[in-house]
Amino acid sequence: MSLDWGYTDDNGPSTWAEKYPLAAGARQSPVDIDTSKATSDNSLVDREIDWSYPSNCSYRIVNTGYGWRVDTYGDDTALSGGPLSEVYKLEQFHCHWGATNDEGSEHTVDGKSYAAELHLVHWNSEKYSSFKEAASQPDGLAVLGVFMEIGNADNAELEKIISLIPKIIHKGQDSQASFDLDFGSLLPESKHYWTYLGSLTTPPCNECVIWTVFKEPITISERQLEVFRSLKSVGEEDAIEPEEGKLVKNYRPPLPLGNRVLRECGP
Numbered sequence: 313m314s315l316d317w318g319y320t321d322d323n324g325p326s327t328w329a330e331k332y333p334l335a336a337g338a339r340q341s342p343v344d345i346d347t348s349k350a351t352s353d354n355s356l357v358d359r360e361i362d363w364s365y366p367s368n369c370s371y372r373i374v375n376t377g378y379g380w381r382v383d384t385y386g387d388d389t390a391l392s393g394g395p396l397s398e399v400y401k402l403e404q405f406h407c408h409w410g411a412t413n414d415e416g417s418e419h420t421v422d423g424k425s426y427a428a429e430l431h432l433v434h435w436n437s438e439k440y441s442s443f444k445e446a447a448s449q450p451d452g453l454a455v456l457g458v459f460m461e462i463g464n465a466d467n468a469e470l471e472k473i474i475s476l477i478p479k480i481i482h483k484g485q486d487s488q489a490s491f492d493l494d495f496g497s498l499l500p501e502s503k504h505y506w507t508y509l510g511s512l513t514t515p516p517c518n519e520c521v522i523w524t525v526f527k528e529p530i531t532i533s534e535r536q537l538e539v540f541r542s543l544k545s546v547g548e549e550d551a552i553e554p555e556e557g558k559l560v561k562n563y564r565p566p567l568p569l570g571n572r573v574l575r576e577c578g579p
């Protein structure tokens with residue numbers, strides 16, 4: 313059974329609100345980060361954003377039909393500080409990309425797209441008893457967004473994920489992902505970021521996310537990005553043409569920030 317939404321002309325972001333009414337809300341993500349609208353906030357500086365991820369917290373990688381997703385054991389993970397009032401636990405991480413390198417990120421900065429965007433998804437385990445419950449609450453999830461730009465060299469940590477992609481080419485396939493991952497290398501050196509209240513960027517587009525988008529990108533090689541684009545949005549039994557159902561892009565274009573506040577930490 314194929315997903316009832318996706319990124320093609322007939323099931324892409326402009327159609328989502330027909331089946332997922334939240335997608336038409338006023339607190340949607342992503343947004344274009346208009347840097348002239350960002351306001352500084354000392355409380356973000358006073359409580360530096362902090363994270364802790366054991367290198368062995370990943371356990372599975374799956375082809376969701378709209379990308380790859382690495383599932384993690386959250387028990388020993390923690391994200392706190394910055395815009396967050398509680399401690400959040402890592403649930404999963406995944407990526408969004410485009411068909412060419414001049415598109416692919418979901419958030420844009422003064423109209424500029426990056427080639428891809430990594431999302432680390434956390435849930436408020438202090439206030440809620442499950443990820444599912446948290447995803448229905450306005451402060452339920454915290455997502456770290458990391459821009460990815462093309463670099464000459466492969467990203468060695470990403471390569472541990474990319475080496476498993478050939479095992480999950482078709483929708484629904486999964487593989488054990490028990491690699492040792494240095495999350496520090498998947499996050500930028502600088503802790504400068506923008507933050508605002510938004511949503512999941514895929515249906516059902518719940519407005520439950522406190523977004524933190526880092527200003528500094530990490531790098532990925534063209535070859536590595538091509539491996540992402542080799543994933544298929546259809547199951548092994550569905551594909552009829554070799555080129556059919558290739559996931560060459562899986563990003564949602566920006567939605568209006570509206571009257572939401574956009575704060576920044578760091579220049």
Ligand SMILES: Cc1cc(=S)c(O)co1
Pocket residue numbers: 431433455512513514
């Ligand atoms: C929970 C979740 C969050 C994001 S950002 C996404 O793309 C899919 O699912």
Ligand SMILES: [Zn+2]
Pocket residue numbers: 406407408431513
């Ligand atoms: Zn995402």
